[in-house]
Amino acid sequence: MANDSKGYSGLQIALHWLIAALVVFQLVFAEQIEQAFDDRIDGGMPVPAEEIGAWLHVAGGLTILLLALIRIVVRARHGAPAVPREHPAPLRWIALATHYLLYGFIIGMPLVGAAAWFGGIEAAGAFHSAARFILVPLIVLHAAGALVEHFVLRTNVLRRMLVPEKR
Ligand code: HEM
Ligand code: HEM
Structure with a gap:
């Protein structure tokens, strides 16, 4: 990856x-927004517990978006360490x-x-819900890696995501 740092x-x-x-x-707290969304699409009113759960999901998700954008800016400025070069190319590509x-x-x-919740777009909701079937295996693959x-490989990859680089 370009912009390598230590x-x-x-x-x-x-x-x-x-x-x-x-x-x-x-991923764990998504059931209530799903029910609240269904109620809205069917023209009904979500019950209060669903309403609270839904807003927690919206707030959590929008916080992720904000933090992700900050993270990308920080990465562009600071850089990121390269995948260990001793790994075979296919493994490095999978990691990247x-x-x-x-x-x-x-x-x-x-x-x-947000397109589903604020725009009332049902197809966006279906797509958003189904995306977990890719996201969860991806996280499992990433954590397993x-x-x-x-x-097993005894590299410093996990350590460098736990201990900040000394400058
Ligand atoms: C990284 C952030 C997010 C993740 C990982 C995530 C994950 C999920 C998952 C797994 C479901 C499916 C629940 C189920 O079917 O049982 C879901 C449903 C839903 N989420 Fe999110 N969500 C995120 C952010 C957001 C945000 C920011 C909003 C709104 C502003 C939102 C709105 C919804 C809605 C409306 C549903 C119901 C969709 C439907 O049933 O068709 N999500 N979410
Ligand atoms: C659950 C959601 C997670 C997301 C969205 C996520 C996302 C990411 C991303 C995007 C990177 C690349 C960082 C960069 O170079 O800019 C990364 C790196 C890393 N993640 Fe995660 N991660 C998650 C969970 C985990 C878990 C559970 C573990 C450990 C068991 C983990 C361990 C690591 C490590 C060690 C790195 C550094 C890899 C390297 O330096 O080459 N992550 N993660």
């Missing part, structure tokens, strides 16, 4: 783990592709969700 800054690490925690929250796709999801999911790097 490691991630404290801010980049904080943003990574905060966004990761929020993404898990979004996974990172770009994850960036795509943390920007795209909130936008499509990080653990394999650390415990």
Whole structure:
């Protein structure tokens, strides 16, 4: 990746783990917005519990979008470490592709969700809901990759997402 640095800054690490925690929250707490959205599409009124759950999902998702945009600006300025060069090319491409796709999801999911919720677009809701069948396996692949790097290949990849680079 262009703009290589030796490691991630404290801010980049904080943003990574905060966004990761929020993404898990979004995946776990999505049922109420789904019901509230269904009620609205059917012309009904969501019950208060659904309304609160829905707004939590909206707030969590829009926070992810904001943090993701900050993260991209910080990355452009600070750079990011390269995938270890000793890995075979296909493995490096998979790691890179996974990172770009994850960036795509943390920007795209909130936008499509917002189109559904604020624009009342049913197809956007269906697309947004179904996207988890790609997002969840992607996160599993990404986390498994990080653990394999650390415990099997014994690289510093996981450590550098935990400990800020010394400048
Ligand atoms: C990264 C951020 C987000 C993730 C990972 C996420 C995840 C999900 C998931 C997994 C569902 C499906 C729930 C189910 O079918 O049981 C869902 C539903 C929904 N989300 Fe999100 N969401 C995010 C952001 C947002 C935002 C910002 C909004 C609105 C501004 C939003 C609006 C909705 C709506 C309206 C539904 C119901 C769609 C339907 O049932 O057709 N989401 N979300
Ligand atoms: C759940 C949502 C998650 C998202 C959206 C996410 C997203 C990302 C992205 C986009 C990058 C690339 C950073 C960059 O170079 O700019 C990254 C790096 C990284 N992530 Fe995650 N991540 C998530 C969860 C996790 C989990 C659960 C783990 C560990 C078990 C993890 C470990 C790492 C590590 C070690 C790196 C650094 C890779 C490297 O330096 O080559 N991530 N993550």
